[in-house]
Amino acid sequence: MKLVHVFDAYCGWSHGFSATLLEVVSRHPELPVEVVSGGLFTGQRRVPIREFGYVQGANAKIAELTGAEFGAAYERLIADGSFVMDSEAAARGVAALRQAAPARAAELAAAVQHAFYVDGLSLSETATYRKIAERHGLDADAVAAAFEAPKARAAAEADRVRAAELGVHAFPTLLAVDGDRAAVLARGHAGAVEVERALSLVTPA
Template sequence: MDEQLLYGYDPLCGWCFAFRPTMAAIRQAYPDLSVELIMGGLVVGERVAPIAQARDYLIKGLEQVRRTAGVSAGAAFYNGLLKQGSYISNSEPPCRAVYVAQQLAPERAYDFADALPEAYYGRGLPLDDADVMAGLAREYGIDADAFLAAWQSEQAKHGTQHAFQQARLAGFNSYPTLVYQHSKQRALVAQGFARPADAVARIAALRTG
């Protein structure tokens, strides 16, 4: 059967951080379904700014994430990036890292991408730092030198912008968004947060419907 899941995702999206257990449950329930990452760029253009400008918004939003999903950002995020305030919030560098992972190690790209929200919100790591990103690539078995060379290339920057454009043309404008695709037919699984059991059941219904 020609089936896959299309996952609209952004590394800086707090609700994508909350959605990680849901995606883990889906992948465990349906190991035969491949997942294609769709990155439209949540924090780009005029939204790019020092994280201090979004401090109150993030504190409120992450509290809502905690209450709704039971997933909490770590002290390293609150006491590091958020408190210090100078980190430039920009989705392009980590999305470019995912793009590069897809080119260099497609079999590991999903796991690498899934780790980025945890690295950011859980571990408080800056996702625009070359040493940090090389270390994360190494954790997932991607050659760090090759990764850095590609991540810093103009080709990767252009490729990431093209991925953003294609995502928007395909209608992925909010995150997380999960779509089930069978042949050329698409059906929405979740737009925004969904609990693991609900998302698994929704996919089951779509596969048997």
């Protein structure tokens, strides 16, 4: 059995779930973790953030419920409403980091969200992934090259297909997958205790 975390780096609720995910992962080192980028802001939804009038209110609710931080640098980045959230670029970045350290996929996915929501860095910029790599002891040159390589674009598309195959259309969703069977452990907001309870129901005694 493994855990499958389907998220979007530009999803505030996914950011709010990061602490829960990392706690669950730390409690279960025996469970492999697969991280899948869902593709929330692609195609016609790849527009300036001002088009999503609910963002500020949603962020306030997420912070209240989860304790997640939305930093001053992030607020400055989105202040004039022109910033464009491009989930395909973010998925390429997640793929590049995942390639560098597969066993640390959950940690690095959380780091990508921290880079945006706390540090106010665009997830479309190579420099962002260079900084994340350096901060987490990875080869920054290799990660930057991977982000820009065609393989990362293919990985981003494969992630979207994987999310669809798993039947996931809301982010974040955490699944326990065992062969062809998948059980939802959490969707949206959930604490570690709730996830542990759900996991206990699908874990063999």
